[in-house]
Amino acid sequence: MSTIRKCLVTLKKVFLTIIQVAILYFFALLGNLIVNWTHLPVSGSIVGLFLVLALLHFNVLKLSAVERGASFLMSEMLLFFIPSAVAIIQYKDQILRHGSQFLIVIILSTVTVMIVTGVVAQFYVHRFAGKKGEI
Template sequence: MPLLKQLGIIVGICLAGELLNKILGIPVPGNVIGMIILLILLITGIIKLEMIEKISKFLLDHLAFFFVPAAANILNNLQLIQSQWLPIMGVILISTVVVMTVTGLTVEFLIRRWSV
């Protein structure tokens, strides 16, 4: 029963994010708004980590399962991907380098700032 209560909290926050997205028309996906809401609730202490810890661990342990629909969709559109493989690989490589660079620079900045 604790897992259902914790799942209810997570789903409720996700639905709140989707609802805010629809009402306000913000150009940010509802699930991202939901994550921001969850972060704010955790930081302010309105929701304690213990209140969602078990379901969070369960979802993270089974994270690969959530990629199955995306992989199946890729296989369904394989002919489209095959005709555009070079631009797709270019975008993947460039975005990977950009993310690694930005992450590294951010970590270096934070280390320098906090060590002073």
């Protein structure tokens, strides 16, 4: 394959990724609008994710329309934690003063996430395996 052809293929992939990230960003903005309009006590980006999930579930939105952009965002997820790390450094005094309380919250939330993830995974394993007759 020629060098120009390789460049065009790469540019196409980059452009597709940018478009798909923009689609996901649109749903985050739409979620923010819904939260502002309805005064829901949750983050607008969470509402946007549920909108994407619902559209994917009902085949209104094809997975291929957001898959590359979502994969890119997941691969760069570490960048999203930089503000948290900066906040930890910025509020060092409060963390040192209330560190044990933070630690308890972190441990409890981690254990809760692990338990809920395990229960949901087991539920779906049994549900789909039961349909196929594997269990």
